[in-house]
Amino acid sequence: MTPPNLNTFAPRTRTETRAQKRNPSLPPGSSVVVVGAGAFGGWSALYLLRKGFRVTLVDAWGAGNVRSSSGDETRVIRSTYGANETYFNLNVRALELWKENQARFDKKLFFNTGVLWMCYTPETPLVDDSIAFAQQHRMDYEYLSTEELNRRYPEINTQDLHHGYLDPYGGYLKAREAVQAVQTAFVEEGGEFIQAHVAPLADVHGDVNSLSLSNGETLHADAFIFACGSWLGDLFPQLLREQVNCTKQEVYYFGPPPQHAAAFERLPVWVDVDGKDFYYGIPGNAHRGFKIGVDIRGEIFDPTNGDHTLTPVALQRARQFLAHRFPLLKDAPLGESRVCPYENSTDGNFIFDLHPETQNLFLLGGGSGHGFKHGPALGEWVAQTLAGEKELFEMFALNKRD
Known part of the structure; x- marks a missing residue:
């Protein structure tokens, strides 16, 4: 099976019905x-x-x-799923349970840094279509003009961006x-x-x-x-x-320059909504470095015997993006890389x-x-x-x- 060249920031809904439902029910103690x-x-x-x-x-x-x-170290948590209300609502419940369980575990797992969506055009359905759901849950996003983006996050090059949206309720999880x-x-x-x-x-x-x-x-x-x-x-x-197939997805941890390290760690989780690659990142990571990943599907991967080593072409492309969007990281050294096997449904x-x-x-x-x-x-x-x-x-x- 060839991996689909898709992103999963907003899986499409399906309306077809099952020919015959089978609804299991096990008695207590099973x-x-x-x-x-x-x-x-x-x-x-x-x-x-x-x-x-x-x-x-x-x-x-x-x-x-x-x-x-x-x-890996971390994973993004965000409710934004375009027009897919099912996953928005599921994530709202997940947020509640993450907070509840980290208290039970006495271990901090959720870091509420916010999620910054960087948008190229006036209309960005991936984000825009979630706004109504956010409002229903009283989890409103904040619209940020490029001027406001520049003021808050001078580390980001906004020249090709139209605006941003900050979801103040998201962030990242320890994985x-x-x-x-x-x-x-x-x-x-x-x-x-x-x-x-x-x-x-x-x-x-x-x-x-x-x-x-x-x-x-x-x-x-x-x-x-x-x-x-x-x-x-x-x-x-x-x-x-x-x-179902498994693809090789790579993430990289770069070392920011010492004079800007604290500023980069204070950035929110971010997603670059270019409609193709969907680069995303998690700054900070308990001082492990500036993490960047890409959602476009990689090569088919064997999760048992496949080597968890980087692909030079994928790293080169990530560096090019990094130099464009975060110019201060143009020459940042690579601290480490990880492979995250994606188990993709169609x-x-x-x-x-x-x-x-x-x-x-x-x-x-x-x-x-x-x-x-x-x-x-x-x-x-x-x-x-x-x-x-x-x-x-x-x-x-x-x-x-x-």
């Missing part, structure tokens, strides 16, 4: 195995546990491992630290964590009763959730070959659905580069669905995907 301790799997396991299920969480390398999509905190809380609250590899399933026809692990154990449960991030397509190749929407051949095996994934921030809200949603409080949601369905 056993659930969750495979994958990343942003989706870890939070789902925790909220299933809090719903009264008996939960086992399995991961081959552990939460926040170097191969995972959650293994690796967060998924590890979730795993720790899961165990402390009574869940069982097993570090082991799950043996691939044979062709699935009918309900699944057990899973075999690389440590020789066999896990039996009433339901199974595969939330394997970048490995989901590999585990179910026949079903997901045309629906339209950027998440996947949460039953395997079509079963009534007890769920697929949870399709993070598509924008899933991390939604982790707690999606985990809560999964738990409510298995408890019979919600129905499977059409936008996250497997069937009828383009």
Whole structure:
């Protein structure tokens, strides 16, 4: 499958309906195995546990491992999704849960720096179409003229910008630290964590009763959730070959000049809305440097055996953008680089659905580069669905995907 040349700042909505809904409901105390301790799997396991299920969480390398999509330092959290109200509302709930859980964990994970959207034209639907949702939630954006941008952020070259919008409610999250905190809380609250590899399933026809692990154990449960991030397509190749792929996405950490280091760390999270590359960045990062990434899809990537090394052409393009938008960083040294494997769905929407051949095996994934921030809200949603409080949601369905 060729990776789609798209961005996932605003996945499109889908209105098609399922031919026949299958809405699961497990009785309290049922056993659930969750495979994958990343942003989706870890939070789902925790909220299933809090719903009264008996939960086992399995991961081959552990939460926040170097191969995972959650293994980097930070991730952006923003509600702006164009006209897609579903994700806006989901992120509003996620913000509430991030704040609630970081208090429970006694660990700061959300940094409210704001998110600056840098717009090239008078009309920017990606941002403009979210304004009404922001107003409904009393989370208004602030319009910034180029004059105001220059006054507040002299480090930014605004010559080709028309204006900016500041979302004062967004910011960034600690990524690796967060998924590890979730795993720790899961165990402390009574869940069982097993570090082991799950043996691939044979062709699935009918309900699944057990899973075999690389440590020789066999896990039996009433339901199974595969939330394997970048490995989901590999585990179910026949079903997901045309629906999921993994691409190599790179982020870079540059060292700002010493006389400007403090100013760059005070910048908000930013997104350059050029309609093509969608460069974005997270300044500060606990003094790790000026982080820059690009949302345009990279090459197909093997999350298990692929080298997490930079691509010279991608780095060169990032440097060119950096020199243009942040001229003081033109000659900034590269401190380090990371690879973030994107587990892409065809339209950027998440996947949460039953395997079509079963009534007890769920697929949870399709993070598509924008899933991390939604982790707690999606985990809560999964738990409510298995408890019979919600129905499977059409936008996250497997069937009828383009």
